[in-house]
Amino acid sequence: MPKTKTDYDDPAVDRDLYSGLMRLHILHHAAEGPIFGLGMLEELARHGYRISPGTLYPLLHRLEKKRYITAKLQRDGKSRRTVYRATPLGRKALAAAKIKVREFIAELFEGE
Numbered sequence: 001m002p003k004t005k006t007d008y009d010d011p012a013v014d015r016d017l018y019s020g021l022m023r024l025h026i027l028h029h030a031a032e033g034p035i036f037g038l039g040m041l042e043e044l045a046r047h048g049y050r051i052s053p054g055t056l057y058p059l060l061h062r063l064e065k066k067r068y069i070t071a072k073l074q075r076d077g078k079s080r081r082t083v084y085r086a087t088p089l090g091r092k093a094l095a096a097a098k099i100k101v102r103e104f105i106a107e108l109f110e111g112e
Helices: 015-032 037-046 053-065 088-108
Strands: 069-076 079-086
Touching: 015 037, 015 053, 015 069, 015 079, 015 088, 037 053, 053 069, 053 079, 079 088
Parallel strands: none
Antiparallel strands: 069 079
């Protein structure tokens, strides 16, 4: 897969700069429907965020600690996976973030 300018191995890219965007991206998908770790790793990779499970799962746990998402263990025969969904508080936080992101994007591209 070709590298993009948002790859984290680029020294000009600061991981901390994009961590808020990743959290919003995760919350957005959790509000649309149930998500799980591997699916989110693949989704984020499609947008140029190359992160490991060791980065993703702490993000998910922080969102859960803030009560923006809930986690539920699902079993399918012998296998199991944790599925995450947005809570009402998470949906409210996402709606507020969308307003702020819209304002920021307008300002970011103002005059271009």
